[in-house]
Amino acid sequence: MSQDLHRHDWLDASYGHARLHAGSGALGLAVLLTLGFAAAEWIAAHYAGSVALMSDAGHMLTDATSLFLALLAQRLARKAPTSTSSYGYGRMEVLAAWLNAIAMLCLIGFIVIESLQRFLKPQEVVGEQVMLVAALGLLVNLLVAWLLSRDKASLNTKAALVHVMGDLLGSLAALISGFVIWLTGFHPIDPMLSMLVCALMLRSTTMLLRDSYRILMEQVPKVVNFAQVAEDLLVDPNVTEVHNLHIWETAPGHITMTVHLQVLSLQQWPATLRALQTMLRERHGIDHATLQAELDDAELLLQENNR
Numbered sequence: 215m216s217q218d219l220h221r222h223d224w225l226d227a228s229y230g231h232a233r234l235h236a237g238s239g240a241l242g243l244a245v246l247l248t249l250g251f252a253a254a255e256w257i258a259a260h261y262a263g264s265v266a267l268m269s270d271a272g273h274m275l276t277d278a279t280s281l282f283l284a285l286l287a288q289r290l291a292r293k294a295p296t297s298t299s300s301y302g303y304g305r306m307e308v309l310a311a312w313l314n315a316i317a318m319l320c321l322i323g324f325i326v327i328e329s330l331q332r333f334l335k336p337q338e339v340v341g342e343q344v345m346l347v348a349a350l351g352l353l354v355n356l357l358v359a360w361l362l363s364r365d366k367a368s369l370n371t372k373a374a375l376v377h378v379m380g381d382l383l384g385s386l387a388a389l390i391s392g393f394v395i396w397l398t399g400f401h402p403i404d405p406m407l408s409m410l411v412c413a414l415m416l417r418s419t420t421m422l423l424r425d426s427y428r429i430l431m432e433q434v435p436k437v438v439n440f441a442q443v444a445e446d447l448l449v450d451p452n453v454t455e456v457h458n459l460h461i462w463e464t465a466p467g468h469i470t471m472t473v474h475l476q477v478l479s480l481q482q483w484p485a486t487l488r489a490l491q492t493m494l495r496e497r498h499g500i501d502h503a504t505l506q507a508e509l510d511d512a513e514l515l516l517q518e519n520n521r
Contacts (some may be wrong), residue, residue, distance in 0.1 A: 241285040241374065244358045248381075249278035251354045255347055262343040264388065264404055268328070274351070274381050281374050283310050304465025305429070312426035314374065318419040322412045329405035329412075336401050344392030351385035376422050380415040387411045432462035435469055438498055443471070446493060452477045452486045454510045461500065470502040476510045483507045 252274035259268035290306045355378055362375045387407035394403045434440045444456045455476035464470050471494065477483060487505055494500040 241281055241362070244361050244374070244378070245278060245281045245285060247354055247358055248274050248281055248378075251351060252278055255351055258343060258347040262340040262347070263337050264339045264344045264391065274355075274384075277374075277378060277381055281378075283313060286310070302465070304468060307466060308426050308429045311422060312430060314376075315419050315423035315426060318376065318380065318415065319423070322415055322419065325408055325412050329408045332405040333402065339392075339395050339401055339404055341392045341394075341396030344388055345396065346392075348385050348388035348392055352382065352389060355382040355385050376415075376418045379418065380411070383411045383414055384408075429463045429466065434461045435463050438469060438500065443494070443498055443500070446497060447473065447475065447490060450486055450490060452479060452482050453490075454478060464502070468502065469498075469500045470504075471500045472504045472506075474506045474508055476508050478510050480507060480509055 252271055255271035255274060256268070259271045290303045293303045359375065359378045359382060362378060387410065391404045391407045394400055428436075438461055440459070440461060443461065444459055447453055447456045453475050456473060457476075458472070458474040460473070461469065461471045475490075477486060487507075490505060491503050494503045
Protein backbone atom coordinates (compact mmCIF):
# COMPACT_ATOMS: atom_id res chain seq x y z
CA MET A 215 0.00 0.00 0.00
CA SER A 216 2.77 2.48 0.93
CA GLN A 217 4.55 1.87 -2.39
CA ASP A 218 1.32 2.59 -4.30
CA LEU A 219 1.00 5.93 -2.51
CA HIS A 220 4.40 7.00 -3.90
CA ARG A 221 3.78 5.64 -7.41
CA HIS A 222 3.83 8.05 -10.37
CA ASP A 223 1.62 7.68 -13.43
CA TRP A 224 3.08 8.56 -16.83
CA LEU A 225 1.47 12.00 -16.68
CA ASP A 226 2.73 12.77 -13.17
CA ALA A 227 6.49 12.49 -13.71
CA SER A 228 9.11 10.62 -15.71
CA TYR A 229 11.20 9.67 -12.66
CA GLY A 230 10.63 8.65 -9.05
CA HIS A 231 12.07 10.17 -5.89
CA ALA A 232 14.71 7.50 -5.23
CA ARG A 233 18.14 8.41 -6.67
CA LEU A 234 18.52 5.07 -8.43
CA HIS A 235 21.42 6.22 -10.61
CA ALA A 236 23.52 7.66 -7.79
CA GLY A 237 26.73 5.77 -8.43
CA SER A 238 28.96 5.00 -5.47
CA GLY A 239 31.70 2.75 -6.93
CA ALA A 240 33.96 5.67 -7.86
CA LEU A 241 33.48 7.28 -4.46
CA GLY A 242 34.32 4.05 -2.64
CA LEU A 243 37.62 3.66 -4.48
CA ALA A 244 38.36 7.37 -4.00
CA VAL A 245 37.93 7.00 -0.22
CA LEU A 246 40.46 4.15 -0.05
CA LEU A 247 43.05 5.92 -2.22
CA THR A 248 42.74 9.26 -0.43
CA LEU A 249 42.79 7.88 3.11
CA GLY A 250 45.78 5.64 2.45
CA PHE A 251 47.95 8.35 0.95
CA ALA A 252 46.87 10.98 3.51
CA ALA A 253 48.33 8.91 6.34
CA ALA A 254 51.63 8.42 4.48
CA GLU A 255 51.87 12.08 3.51
CA TRP A 256 51.17 13.31 7.06
CA ILE A 257 54.13 11.29 8.38
CA ALA A 258 56.37 12.51 5.55
CA ALA A 259 55.30 16.15 6.11
CA HIS A 260 56.42 16.14 9.74
CA TYR A 261 59.70 14.45 8.82
CA ALA A 262 60.41 16.92 6.00
CA GLY A 263 59.21 19.97 7.97
CA SER A 264 57.05 21.32 5.12
CA VAL A 265 53.85 23.26 5.87
CA ALA A 266 52.83 22.93 2.22
CA LEU A 267 53.11 19.15 2.46
CA MET A 268 51.47 19.16 5.89
CA SER A 269 48.53 21.24 4.66
CA ASP A 270 48.14 18.93 1.68
CA ALA A 271 48.15 15.88 3.99
CA GLY A 272 45.58 17.50 6.28
CA HIS A 273 43.53 18.40 3.24
CA MET A 274 43.62 14.81 1.98
CA LEU A 275 42.64 13.49 5.42
CA THR A 276 39.67 15.86 5.48
CA ASP A 277 38.88 14.79 1.93
CA ALA A 278 38.82 11.14 2.95
CA THR A 279 36.21 11.98 5.58
CA SER A 280 34.27 14.12 3.11
CA LEU A 281 34.37 11.41 0.46
CA PHE A 282 33.11 8.86 2.98
CA LEU A 283 30.27 11.23 3.89
CA ALA A 284 29.48 11.66 0.18
CA LEU A 285 29.51 7.87 -0.28
CA LEU A 286 27.13 7.39 2.65
CA ALA A 287 24.83 10.10 1.29
CA GLN A 288 24.66 8.45 -2.13
CA ARG A 289 23.82 5.10 -0.58
CA LEU A 290 21.01 6.68 1.46
CA ALA A 291 19.77 8.58 -1.61
CA ARG A 292 18.93 5.25 -3.26
CA LYS A 293 16.32 4.46 -0.62
CA ALA A 294 12.74 4.61 -1.83
CA PRO A 295 10.25 7.10 -0.32
CA THR A 296 8.58 6.08 2.91
CA SER A 297 5.54 7.16 4.90
CA THR A 298 7.74 9.58 6.85
CA SER A 299 9.99 10.70 3.95
CA SER A 300 7.61 11.01 1.02
CA TYR A 301 10.20 12.75 -1.18
CA GLY A 302 12.79 10.06 -0.54
CA TYR A 303 16.36 10.71 0.60
CA GLY A 304 17.82 12.47 -2.45
CA ARG A 305 18.47 15.64 -0.47
CA MET A 306 21.03 13.75 1.63
CA GLU A 307 23.40 14.40 -1.27
CA VAL A 308 22.83 18.14 -0.95
CA LEU A 309 23.29 18.05 2.82
CA ALA A 310 26.57 16.18 2.39
CA ALA A 311 27.73 18.74 -0.17
CA TRP A 312 26.91 21.59 2.20
CA LEU A 313 28.76 19.94 5.10
CA ASN A 314 31.74 19.29 2.83
CA ALA A 315 31.85 22.96 1.86
CA ILE A 316 31.78 24.01 5.53
CA ALA A 317 34.61 21.55 6.30
CA MET A 318 36.56 22.97 3.38
CA LEU A 319 36.25 26.52 4.73
CA CYS A 320 37.55 25.35 8.11
CA LEU A 321 40.50 23.63 6.44
CA ILE A 322 41.34 26.76 4.43
CA GLY A 323 41.36 28.77 7.65
CA PHE A 324 43.70 26.25 9.31
CA ILE A 325 46.16 26.33 6.41
CA VAL A 326 46.19 30.15 6.32
CA ILE A 327 46.94 30.35 10.06
CA GLU A 328 49.69 27.73 9.78
CA SER A 329 51.23 29.55 6.81
CA LEU A 330 51.24 32.89 8.62
CA GLN A 331 53.01 31.28 11.58
CA ARG A 332 55.67 29.92 9.23
CA PHE A 333 56.29 33.45 7.94
CA LEU A 334 56.93 34.60 11.50
CA LYS A 335 58.93 31.51 12.49
CA PRO A 336 60.59 29.98 9.39
CA GLN A 337 61.51 26.30 9.59
CA GLU A 338 63.98 24.19 7.68
CA VAL A 339 62.34 22.19 4.85
CA VAL A 340 63.82 19.12 3.15
CA GLY A 341 63.10 19.95 -0.47
CA GLU A 342 63.92 16.55 -1.99
CA GLN A 343 61.53 14.67 0.27
CA VAL A 344 58.79 17.23 -0.31
CA MET A 345 59.13 16.83 -4.09
CA LEU A 346 58.98 13.03 -3.95
CA VAL A 347 55.90 12.82 -1.71
CA ALA A 348 54.14 15.68 -3.53
CA ALA A 349 54.69 13.99 -6.89
CA LEU A 350 53.12 10.78 -5.60
CA GLY A 351 50.25 12.78 -4.12
CA LEU A 352 49.69 14.52 -7.44
CA LEU A 353 49.33 11.15 -9.20
CA VAL A 354 46.86 9.90 -6.57
CA ASN A 355 44.79 13.08 -6.81
CA LEU A 356 44.72 12.91 -10.61
CA LEU A 357 43.42 9.35 -10.43
CA VAL A 358 40.74 10.23 -7.86
CA ALA A 359 39.69 13.33 -9.84
CA TRP A 360 39.32 11.22 -12.97
CA LEU A 361 37.15 8.70 -11.11
CA LEU A 362 34.84 11.40 -9.73
CA SER A 363 34.63 13.41 -12.97
CA ARG A 364 32.68 10.57 -14.60
CA ASP A 365 29.65 11.39 -12.41
CA LYS A 366 28.62 14.85 -13.62
CA ALA A 367 24.98 14.79 -12.46
CA SER A 368 25.46 14.65 -8.68
CA LEU A 369 26.00 17.81 -6.65
CA ASN A 370 27.34 15.53 -3.94
CA THR A 371 30.04 14.15 -6.24
CA LYS A 372 30.82 17.67 -7.44
CA ALA A 373 31.39 18.62 -3.80
CA ALA A 374 33.79 15.72 -3.40
CA LEU A 375 35.50 16.73 -6.65
CA VAL A 376 36.03 20.27 -5.31
CA HIS A 377 37.88 18.78 -2.36
CA VAL A 378 40.00 16.58 -4.63
CA MET A 379 40.84 19.49 -6.94
CA GLY A 380 41.98 21.40 -3.87
CA ASP A 381 44.15 18.40 -3.02
CA LEU A 382 45.54 18.40 -6.53
CA LEU A 383 46.46 22.07 -6.26
CA GLY A 384 47.97 21.42 -2.85
CA SER A 385 50.15 18.61 -4.19
CA LEU A 386 51.23 20.78 -7.11
CA ALA A 387 52.07 23.65 -4.76
CA ALA A 388 54.06 21.31 -2.50
CA LEU A 389 55.92 19.95 -5.54
CA ILE A 390 56.86 23.45 -6.73
CA SER A 391 57.75 24.45 -3.17
CA GLY A 392 60.08 21.48 -2.75
CA PHE A 393 61.74 22.17 -6.10
CA VAL A 394 62.33 25.87 -5.34
CA ILE A 395 63.72 25.09 -1.88
CA TRP A 396 65.98 22.36 -3.28
CA LEU A 397 67.20 24.64 -6.06
CA THR A 398 67.52 28.00 -4.26
CA GLY A 399 67.05 27.43 -0.53
CA PHE A 400 64.23 30.02 -0.48
CA HIS A 401 62.07 28.61 2.36
CA PRO A 402 59.32 31.31 2.42
CA ILE A 403 58.03 29.84 -0.88
CA ASP A 404 56.49 27.01 1.18
CA PRO A 405 53.87 29.09 3.09
CA MET A 406 53.47 31.48 0.13
CA LEU A 407 52.27 28.73 -2.20
CA SER A 408 50.07 27.28 0.54
CA MET A 409 48.20 30.58 0.83
CA LEU A 410 47.89 30.81 -2.97
CA VAL A 411 46.22 27.40 -3.03
CA CYS A 412 43.85 28.54 -0.28
CA ALA A 413 42.79 31.52 -2.39
CA LEU A 414 42.05 29.25 -5.36
CA MET A 415 40.11 26.76 -3.23
CA LEU A 416 38.06 29.52 -1.59
CA ARG A 417 36.32 30.44 -4.85
CA SER A 418 35.17 26.91 -5.74
CA THR A 419 34.16 26.27 -2.13
CA THR A 420 31.97 29.36 -1.89
CA MET A 421 30.28 28.44 -5.19
CA LEU A 422 29.54 24.96 -3.87
CA LEU A 423 28.25 26.39 -0.60
CA ARG A 424 25.95 28.73 -2.53
CA ASP A 425 24.53 25.96 -4.74
CA SER A 426 23.86 23.55 -1.87
CA TYR A 427 22.38 26.36 0.26
CA ARG A 428 20.04 27.30 -2.59
CA ILE A 429 18.61 23.77 -2.76
CA LEU A 430 18.35 23.36 1.01
CA MET A 431 16.47 26.66 1.25
CA GLU A 432 14.13 25.52 -1.57
CA GLN A 433 14.93 28.51 -3.75
CA VAL A 434 13.92 28.61 -7.42
CA PRO A 435 16.50 26.63 -9.48
CA LYS A 436 18.89 28.72 -11.57
CA VAL A 437 17.77 26.95 -14.75
CA VAL A 438 14.14 28.01 -14.27
CA ASN A 439 12.72 31.46 -15.07
CA PHE A 440 10.00 31.90 -12.44
CA ALA A 441 8.19 34.74 -14.19
CA GLN A 442 8.33 32.98 -17.57
CA VAL A 443 6.71 29.86 -16.11
CA ALA A 444 3.77 31.95 -14.91
CA GLU A 445 3.45 33.62 -18.31
CA ASP A 446 3.52 30.28 -20.14
CA LEU A 447 0.77 28.92 -17.90
CA LEU A 448 -1.42 31.89 -18.79
CA VAL A 449 -1.02 31.21 -22.52
CA ASP A 450 -3.51 28.34 -22.23
CA PRO A 451 -6.94 29.72 -23.21
CA ASN A 452 -8.61 27.92 -20.30
CA VAL A 453 -6.37 29.59 -17.66
CA THR A 454 -7.28 33.07 -16.43
CA GLU A 455 -5.09 33.47 -13.35
CA VAL A 456 -1.96 31.94 -11.78
CA HIS A 457 -1.28 32.15 -8.04
CA ASN A 458 0.38 30.29 -5.16
CA LEU A 459 3.23 29.29 -7.50
CA HIS A 460 6.20 27.48 -5.92
CA ILE A 461 9.22 25.96 -7.72
CA TRP A 462 12.11 24.18 -6.01
CA GLU A 463 14.46 21.19 -6.24
CA THR A 464 13.75 18.18 -4.04
CA ALA A 465 17.18 16.84 -5.06
CA PRO A 466 19.80 18.06 -7.57
CA GLY A 467 18.13 18.14 -11.00
CA HIS A 468 14.73 17.04 -9.67
CA ILE A 469 12.59 20.15 -10.10
CA THR A 470 9.17 20.25 -8.43
CA MET A 471 6.35 22.77 -8.80
CA THR A 472 2.95 23.43 -7.24
CA VAL A 473 0.48 26.06 -8.44
CA HIS A 474 -3.17 27.10 -8.24
CA LEU A 475 -4.86 27.99 -11.54
CA GLN A 476 -8.18 29.69 -12.11
CA VAL A 477 -9.85 28.20 -15.18
CA LEU A 478 -12.92 29.02 -17.26
CA SER A 479 -14.14 25.43 -17.53
CA LEU A 480 -13.58 22.51 -15.18
CA GLN A 481 -14.89 20.20 -17.90
CA GLN A 482 -11.89 21.12 -20.05
CA TRP A 483 -9.46 20.71 -17.14
CA PRO A 484 -8.19 17.16 -18.02
CA ALA A 485 -7.06 18.34 -21.46
CA THR A 486 -5.63 21.55 -19.96
CA LEU A 487 -3.71 19.57 -17.35
CA ARG A 488 -2.11 17.27 -19.93
CA ALA A 489 -1.10 20.20 -22.12
CA LEU A 490 0.39 22.22 -19.26
CA GLN A 491 2.36 19.34 -17.74
CA THR A 492 3.81 18.51 -21.14
CA MET A 493 4.75 22.17 -21.67
CA LEU A 494 6.38 22.44 -18.22
CA ARG A 495 8.42 19.30 -18.78
CA GLU A 496 9.60 20.13 -22.30
CA ARG A 497 10.09 23.90 -22.00
CA HIS A 498 11.22 24.33 -18.38
CA GLY A 499 12.48 20.91 -17.29
CA ILE A 500 9.87 20.70 -14.52
CA ASP A 501 8.99 17.04 -14.20
CA HIS A 502 7.04 16.99 -10.91
CA ALA A 503 4.23 19.52 -11.41
CA THR A 504 1.11 19.56 -9.22
CA LEU A 505 -1.56 21.86 -10.66
CA GLN A 506 -4.75 22.64 -8.78
CA ALA A 507 -7.71 23.93 -10.77
CA GLU A 508 -10.15 26.49 -9.39
CA LEU A 509 -13.14 27.90 -11.23
CA ASP A 510 -12.63 31.49 -12.38
CA ASP A 511 -14.31 34.04 -10.07
CA ALA A 512 -16.40 35.55 -12.85
CA GLU A 513 -17.46 32.14 -14.14
CA LEU A 514 -18.27 31.00 -10.61
CA LEU A 515 -20.42 34.09 -10.01
CA LEU A 516 -22.19 33.54 -13.33
CA GLN A 517 -23.03 29.96 -12.44
CA GLU A 518 -24.36 31.00 -9.04
CA ASN A 519 -26.59 33.67 -10.65
CA ASN A 520 -27.99 31.12 -13.08
CA ARG A 521 -29.14 28.80 -10.30
